[in-house]
Amino acid sequence: MSSNVTPHHPTPPAWADRLLAWFCPPELREELLGDLHEQFDQQVAEFGEAKARRLYVWEVIRFCRPYFIERRMTATPRTSYEYPRPLPTNPVMIQNYLKIAWRNLIRHKTFSAINILGLVLGMASSLLILLWVQHERSIDHFHANGSRLYQVFENQQTTGNDLNTTMTTPQLMAPALVAEVPQVERSVHMTPGSRLLLTVGNQAYKEIGIYASTDLFQLFSFPLVQGNPKTALVGPASIVISETVARKLFGRTDVVGRSVRVGDNDDRQITGVVQDIPETASLKFDFVLPAAPYIRKTQPNPRWGRNGWRTFALLHPNTDVNALNAKLLNFVQRHDSTMTKFTTFLFPYQDIYLYSKFTNGQPDGGRIEYVRLFTIVAIFLLLIACINFMNLATARSAKRAREVGIRKVVGAGRSYLLSQFVGEAVLMALLSLLIAVVLVQVLLPLFNQLTEKHLVIQYGNPVYWAVLLSLALATGLIAGSYPALFLSSFQPVKVLKNTLQLTASAVIFRQGLVVFQFALSLLLIIGTLIVSQQMAYIRGKNLGINRENVIYMRVEGELAKHFEPFRQALLQAPGIQSVSSSDEDPLYIGNSTTGVEWRGKPDTDNTLFYQLPVSYDFIKTMKIGLVAGRDFSKAFPADSSNYIINEEAARRMGMRQPLGQELTNEGVPGTIVGLVKNFHLNSLRVAIEPLVIYLGPSNSTLLVRTQPGQTEQALASMERLAKQFNPAYPFAYTFADDNFERQYKSEMLVGQLTRYFAGIAIVIACLGLFGLALFMAEQRTKEIGVRKVLGASVSSIVALLSGSFLKLVLVAIGIASPIAWWVMHEWLQAFAYRIDIAWWMFALAGGLVIGIALLTVSFQSIKAALVNPVKSLRSE
Amino acid sequence: MDRAYLGEFEELVLLTAAVLEGTAYGVTIAAELKQRTSRTISLSGVHVALYRLEEKGFVRSELGGATAARGGRRKRLFTITAAGKRTLAEMRELRNELWDAMPNPSLS
Numbered sequence: 001m002s003s004n005v006t007p008h009h010p011t012p013p014a015w016a017d018r019l020l021a022w023f024c025p026p027e028l029r030e031e032l033l034g035d036l037h038e039q040f041d042q043q044v045a046e047f048g049e050a051k052a053r054r055l056y057v058w059e060v061i062r063f064c065r066p067y068f069i070e071r072r073m074t075a076t077p078r079t080s081y082e083y084p085r086p087l088p089t090n091p092v093m094i095q096n097y098l099k100i101a102w103r104n105l106i107r108h109k110t111f112s113a114i115n116i117l118g119l120v121l122g123m124a125s126s127l128l129i130l131l132w133v134q135h136e137r138s139i140d141h142f143h144a145n146g147s148r149l150y151q152v153f154e155n156q157q158t159t160g161n162d163l164n165t166t167m168t169t170p171q172l173m174a175p176a177l178v179a180e181v182p183q184v185e186r187s188v189h190m191t192p193g194s195r196l197l198l199t200v201g202n203q204a205y206k207e208i209g210i211y212a213s214t215d216l217f218q219l220f221s222f223p224l225v226q227g228n229p230k231t232a233l234v235g236p237a238s239i240v241i242s243e244t245v246a247r248k249l250f251g252r253t254d255v256v257g258r259s260v261r262v263g264d265n266d267d268r269q270i271t272g273v274v275q276d277i278p279e280t281a282s283l284k285f286d287f288v289l290p291a292a293p294y295i296r297k298t299q300p301n302p303r304w305g306r307n308g309w310r311t312f313a314l315l316h317p318n319t320d321v322n323a324l325n326a327k328l329l330n331f332v333q334r335h336d337s338t339m340t341k342f343t344t345f346l347f348p349y350q351d352i353y354l355y356s357k358f359t360n361g362q363p364d365g366g367r368i369e370y371v372r373l374f375t376i377v378a379i380f381l382l383l384i385a386c387i388n389f390m391n392l393a394t395a396r397s398a399k400r401a402r403e404v405g406i407r408k409v410v411g412a413g414r415s416y417l418l419s420q421f422v423g424e425a426v427l428m429a430l431l432s433l434l435i436a437v438v439l440v441q442v443l444l445p446l447f448n449q450l451t452e453k454h455l456v457i458q459y460g461n462p463v464y465w466a467v468l469l470s471l472a473l474a475t476g477l478i479a480g481s482y483p484a485l486f487l488s489s490f491q492p493v494k495v496l497k498n499t500l501q502l503t504a505s506a507v508i509f510r511q512g513l514v515v516f517q518f519a520l521s522l523l524l525i526i527g528t529l530i531v532s533q534q535m536a537y538i539r540g541k542n543l544g545i546n547r548e549n550v551i552y553m554r555v556e557g558e559l560a561k562h563f564e565p566f567r568q569a570l571l572q573a574p575g576i577q578s579v580s581s582s583d584e585d586p587l588y589i590g591n592s593t594t595g596v597e598w599r600g601k602p603d604t605d606n607t608l609f610y611q612l613p614v615s616y617d618f619i620k621t622m623k624i625g626l627v628a629g630r631d632f633s634k635a636f637p638a639d640s641s642n643y644i645i646n647e648e649a650a651r652r653m654g655m656r657q658p659l660g661q662e663l664t665n666e667g668v669p670g671t672i673v674g675l676v677k678n679f680h681l682n683s684l685r686v687a688i689e690p691l692v693i694y695l696g697p698s699n700s701t702l703l704v705r706t707q708p709g710q711t712e713q714a715l716a717s718m719e720r721l722a723k724q725f726n727p728a729y730p731f732a733y734t735f736a737d738d739n740f741e742r743q744y745k746s747e748m749l750v751g752q753l754t755r756y757f758a759g760i761a762i763v764i765a766c767l768g769l770f771g772l773a774l775f776m777a778e779q780r781t782k783e784i785g786v787r788k789v790l791g792a793s794v795s796s797i798v799a800l801l802s803g804s805f806l807k808l809v810l811v812a813i814g815i816a817s818p819i820a821w822w823v824m825h826e827w828l829q830a831f832a833y834r835i836d837i838a839w840w841m842f843a844l845a846g847g848l849v850i851g852i853a854l855l856t857v858s859f860q861s862i863k864a865a866l867v868n869p870v871k872s873l874r875s876e
Numbered sequence: 877m878d879r880a881y882l883g884e885f886e887e888l889v890l891l892t893a894a895v896l897e898g899t900a901y902g903v904t905i906a907a908e909l910k911q912r913t914s915r916t917i918s919l920s921g922v923h924v925a926l927y928r929l930e931e932k933g934f935v936r937s938e939l940g941g942a943t944a945a946r947g948g949r950r951k952r953l954f955t956i957t958a959a960g961k962r963t964l965a966e967m968r969e970l971r972n973e974l975w976d977a978m979p980n981p982s983l984s
Contacts, residue, residue, distance in 0.1 A: 028923075031939070034949030035902035035919055041945055042903075063920040067927070 010049040012040045016060040023064060025072045036060070093416075100403070101424045111396060114771040115389050118764045119432035119475065122385025124439040125760050126378035128447050130467070131440075131455045133378075136371050139280050139353045143221040145314055148185075149349035150321070152177070152311040154332070155361045156608055157341035163361030164608070167352075168307040168590075169344075171295055174213060176335065177311070181328070183319045186215045189309040191294075192590075193285050194700075197556065197729060198241075199261040200249040204728065207245055207286035209262070211294045217274070219314050220283070226256045227272025236293040240272035242286050262289065264557050264728075279454060282353045304336035305594040306666075313346060321346060339594070341606040357830075370750055377757050380520045382471075384761055386479040387517045388768035389425065391510055393483035395775045397490075404487055405495035417488035425480025426473060433472040451749060482509075511808055514769070518812035518849060519819075521765045524758035525845040526820035527827075530837060531751040534828065537835045538744060544679025546623035547587060549711065550736035553702040553718065555581055558726040560698050563615070566725050573721060575706055575713030580621040581699040583613040587740050589681040589691070596692060597664040598653050607652050610681050610689050611665070613696025619644070619676060621705045629659050629674035632695050636673075640695050644674035649690035665692055683743050684833045703736075762849065766856045769805060773857040777801065777864035784864055785872035794865045801861035802854060809853045813846040820845075882934075882963065888913070889925040890934055890964060894956045901940070901951045902926070926954055934960030 020036070021029055036059060043052040072091060105112045143149060152173055155163040174189035190212035197206050216222075217229035217240075224232060225243060232240050239260055246253045249260065259269050268289070277284055295302070315321070324346065331344040347356065347363070357366035404417060441457065448455055458464050486506060559566055563581070570579045584590060589610045596609040616639075618624075619631040627647065632639045643663050650658045658672045678688045706714035719731045741748065777784075784797055821837060828834040882890070892908050893900040902923050910917045929935045940953040956964075 028927075030949045031902070031952040032923065034942075034946035034951050035923070037949070038903045038943075038946045038951075039906070039919060042907075059919055062918045063923075065920060065924060067924045068920075071927075 010040075010044050010052070012037065012056040013053055016057050020060050020063055023072065024068050028068075028071075032063070097420050097423060098427075100420075101427060104400070104424075105428075108396070108399075110774065111392055111771060114767050115392055115428060116432050116435070118385045118388040118767045119429060119479075120435045120439060121760055121764050121767075122381045123429075123432055123436035123471065123475065124443070125381045125757055126471070127436060127440045127468075128443065129374045129378040129757075131444075131457070132447075132451060132453070133371050133375055135280070135453055135455055136354065136367065140282050140350050142278065142280055143349070145219065145221070146350050147348075148315045148317060148319075149219065150313045150315060150346035151349050151352055152313060153345055153347050153358070154307065155343045155345070155358075157606070163343075163358075165358035165361055166307060166592075167310055167356070169309055169311045170302065170304050170306055170332070171291075171299060171309045172302050172304055172335070173309070173311045173331075173344075174313075176331075177313055181324070183315050183324050184313045185316050186219055186314045187311060188213045188215050188219050189291065189311045190216070191291070191309060195554070196263055198245065198249065198287065199728070200258070203249050204730065205245070205248055206730070206732065207241075208284060209287045209289060210285045211289050211291040213291045216288060217272075219312055222277060222281075223275050224272045225275055226254055227270075229272070232272035233288065233290045235269070235271060236290060237268050238271040238290055239268040240274050240288045241270060242274050242276050244276050245286050246270075246273050262287075264560075303595065304332050304339055304342075307592065312349065315346075321348075338603075339606065340604060367746065370746060373750070374753070377524065377754070380524065381757065381761055381764065382475060383478075384517050384520055384764045384768075386475060387513045388764060388771070389428070389479035390482045391513050391517075391768055392771045392775070393421075393425075393480075394486050394506065394510055395772055397483070397487050400487060401490055401495040404490045405492040408490075408492040409496070414488045418484045421484035421487055422477065422480040425483070426476030429472040429476035429479065432475075433468060437468070450752060514772070514805075514808045515812045515815065517765045517768060518809050518853070519816040521758070521761045522812060522816035522845055522849055523820050523823070524754065524761045525848060526816070526841060527824060528751070528754045528758045529841045529845055530824040530828070530835075531747070531754055533841070534831065534835050535744065535747060535751050538684050538747075538831075538833075539741070541684065541833060543587070544625060544677050545586060547736040547740050549577075549706045549708055550622070551704045551706060551711075551714065551718070551733050552585070552736060552739065553704065553722070553733045555698070555700055555702050556726070557729045559702070559722070559729075562725055563698065566721065567615070569721050569725075570704065570718065573714075573717030575710035575715075575717055576704055577707050578617055578621040578705040580618040580703045581615040582618060582701050582703060583696050583699040585701065585736075585739055586612060586614075586618075586622055586703070587680070587736060588683070588743060592689075593666055595666040598655075599662055600654070607690060609649060609665075610691045612691060612693045613699055614693055615695060615699055618693065618703070619674065621703050623705075624679055625677035627675045627677055629672070631674065638671075639673070641668060641670035642673040642694070643670050644676060644693040645672055646676050646688070646691040646693075647678045648688050649692060650675060652690045663692070665694060668694075670694070684831055687832045762852060766852055769853055770856045770860070773801070773805065773860040776804075777860045781864065781867070781872045784867070785869035788865075788869040789873070794862070797865035798858060798861040801864065802857045805853060805857045806850065809850055813842075813849065817842045817846070882967065883925075885921065886925045886929060887964070887967065889922060890929055890956065890960055893926070893929075893935055893954050894961070894964070897955070898953070900954045903951075905954075929960070930954070933957060934963060 017033060020033065024032055036056065039059070040052055040056050043055055046052075047055070069091070140146075151167065152169050154166050154169055156166065157163060169189070171189060174187040177184045177187040190210045193208040193210050195206045196209045197204055212233065214233045216233060217224060223229075224240070227240065232238060239262065241249075241255075241260065243253050246255050249255075250258065253273050255270050255273060257270065259267055261267050274288070299306075315324070328344045328346065332339045332342045343361075354368040354371060355363055355366045357364050407417060407420075437457070444455060444457070555563060567579045567581075570576050589612055591611045592608045593611055594606050594608055596607070614632065616632050616634055619626055629644070632642070632644070636642070643665065645653075645658060645663070655661055655672075658675050661672050663670060663672050674693075676693075681689060681691055704714065704718060715733070718733065722729070722731045780801070787797060787800075820842070824837060828837070888909060889905060892905045892912075896904055896908060902919055905926070906917045906919050906922045909915070909922070926935065926937075930937055934957060935954045936957055937952045937954045939950045942948050942950045
């Protein structure tokens with residue numbers, strides 16, 4: 001046809017042709033394409049090129065009929081003019097690959113089970129970790145104003161010229177920020193939560209409450225289901241409660257206007273009901289009270305040196321925070337010229353949960369370190385499982401060498417084999433993923449109990465599926481890559497002549513993998529050992545204050561009014577040794593002030609003193625070591641303005657003989673009557689700070705020391721007397737011990753989790769070793785037979801077989817130990833009081849790994865060595 | 877039924893193949909049917925029908941000469957077999973009998 005040679009001859013879309021070629025039976029390709037093109041030419045003449053192309057595509061799509069696809073699958077070439085040369089993506093080839101993969105899976109049940117079990121364990125643990133990590137990272141990220149929310153932090157210069165960072169600020173901060181800093185849109189301050197009694201009629205519950213300023217609900221996304229978020233905290237007698245509290249007290253949530261009693265006599269009217277605070281919020285409260293009336297009542301004369309409030313700021317959009325921080329640096333000093341050692345800065349609210357650990361004023365990690373640590377552990381576990389897969393697949397390559405040879409002879413290229421083996425690995429990974437998801441679902445309740453969270457797999461969330469699938473895909477690709485490269489490199493001639501010899505480099509690579517695997521396991525085991533040692537050290541450390549046999553109870557209601565009679569009654573009761581009280585947990589003192597004066601104090605001195613109001617017998621009850629002087633006692637009426645200080649305070653004030661010296665604490669002058677040994681005021685992560693102890697008018701926490709072994713009687717006495725003195729309140733108590741441990745909750749959790757995951761790592765690694773040993777014994781059946789015939793003993797054969805593996809484990813120990821030492825050394829730096837890393841920890845971990853590896857391998861070795869050589873040599 | 881079943885479309889294709897004796901292949905059959913029935917006829921439908929007819933033994937095929945219009949590709953030409961002709965005749969007969977048996981044949 002003449003149109004054929006014209007330069008503008010229209011052609012149908014090439015991709016449509018390719019599509020047709022892909023799914024239509026190859027033997028029909030020529031005639032179908034011919035007919036299609038002929039019709040296309042006619043249609044170009046009839047309708048024009050554009051429409052003809054559209055019609056062409058539509059026609060091709062209509063060729064995707066079951067008839068052609070079925071015919072292609074069954075692949076019965078009717079004519080022999082063209083031998084089909086299918087691509088690996090050809091449905092027929094895929095069918096064949098699947099069939100072969102399935103047969104291999106079924107024929108080698110032990111190996112398949114080892115492989116899949118390893119992958120399942122690795123995947124299930126990493127899935128659990130990923131769920132946890134995802135939850136940790138989502139905390140505080142739900143606030144609509146999230147990116148503009150900041151919290152105010154203060155840096156205080158210590159005597160050593162270090163910077164100490166605190167998140168409590170003066171109550172003057174928030175109003176001053178709004179008034180003076182144009183970039184600040186709103187600012188809110190609040191107190192830390194404390195448990196208070198809420199009473200309605202005869203219903204009474206203790207709930208966590210905070211005092212917060214009016215804009216709370218406009219800054220944070222805590223939606224109100226009832227009430228107006230703008231005005232809910234305006235009225236002086238208002239209260240906003242959570243839905244759960246509303247249901248507990250009233251059985252319903254539409255309770256705006258009803259009244260609630262807070263504590264003993266503080267009657268309030270509900271102005272709002274807030275949705276329950278989500279689990280992903282770091283700020284937790286059950287009810288909110290307005291801050292302004294509370295400040296007027298309790299702190300009428302505020303000072304810039306008195307901290308106690310958390311301050312939050314909402315910045316205008318597009319504010320340059322770094323520039324603003326530079327301006328805010330001396331914010332406190334501008335208001336109070338004596339506060340020369342205090343600087344202020346804003347820190348993004350969303351980052352506080354994970355990143356708010358400060359060293360010398362600079363952000364220095366925080367919880368994020370654990371998140372990172374566990375992400376690494378998850379990767380380790382998956383890697384170990386992948387290595388198992390690689391190792392077993394290459395070790396067993398001889399078994400599949402013939403298949404590779406035949407495939408190559410009949411025309412399979414290297415890329416065909418590569419995609420076949422990688423595909424197989426991906427399939428295995430998908431299968432394992434399926435089992436792993438089921439396993440995770442089963443284990444989640446336990447894991448949630450451990451982590452105290454409510455993690456769920458969100459099956460409806462496409463992101464989860466994407467992550468799961470990419471996890472399987474990545475695992476399959478990593479695990480399948482080396483075996484695929486290795487297997488596809490076989491030369492058919494050698495393979496089919498049965499002269500296949502594994503090259504030295506392949507063997508070394510495999511051994512390298514085993515070493516790597518065990519090094520990772522060892523790292524985890526040593527890490528676990530050191531973490532648990534440090535935790536044990538903290539538990540057992542002599543804090544200078546005795547927390548055993550001490551029970552805490554809140555002083556509230558009638559108890560506060562009749563404290564001394566109640567104390568006396570307790571002292572008479574059975575099981576109780578000594579009774580005192582303090583205004584804070586003496587193991588975790590938070591209140592501090594710069595308002596301590598003494599003779600000769602330099603003007604520039606801004607030392608922060610921790611403060612602890614107590615009652616009589618405090619030193620005796622908490623068994624704190626007394627260096628000089630005495631405890632507070634009823635016998636000395638002047639004690640109400642006397643002080644007890646710790647050694648650190650004496651050192652900072654430069655007092656050699658502190659007893660009898662004058663000291664003024666926040667404007668109250670008095671005399672030092674006691675000097676106590678330094679005890680830990682706070683977490684062991686920080687050093688001991690100066691402390692001033694004084695008699696407080698009414699303290700929040702009752703401290704009861706029980707007779708050793710008589711806790712039951714003491715509790716019974718306390719309950720009886722508490723009911724008698726304070727019938728309106730439910731009896732509640734905590735043990736000082738438990739309180740103490742709670743401070744180290746995240747470390748304890750890390751310890752526990754690493755223990756489990758290290759266990760899983762070693763199990764997976766040993767699964768791999770077991771498989772390798774099994775295979776090795778199988779391979780060397782003949783050799784063992786010959787050796788036995790020539791007189792080798794069982795023990796010498798076991799030693800021979802196990803020795804080669806032991807060497808690898810020893811190399812792994814050599815590699816892992818220095819890395820583990822370095823990593824754990826870094827981790828321990830976070831503690832001011834810590835253990836030393838000792839050689840025995842490495843020896844123990846190494847011994848453990850050698851022992852387990854030996855057990856795994858020797859089982860196979862012994863089995864192989866015991867076989868009668870007649871049997872193994874006859875089977876030619 | 878002792879012979880293979882023929883669908884309505886298959887019957888039309890078989891008849892058309894008989895009409896276009898010697899020049900019957902996908903495109904011509906589709907064009908002929910399109911013209912006569914004024915239905916939309918898809919090439920793929922015609923091909924499937926032809927291959928089915930061949931499997932049932934009603935047509936046989938051979939690859940014919942290539943033309944430039946088809947990009948040099950050969951076409952598969954279909955010829956009706958004796959069995960095909962017999963089946964068509966049987967079907968026609970059956971219909972005639974049914975028409976004759978109708979009490980009032982004028983269906984106006």
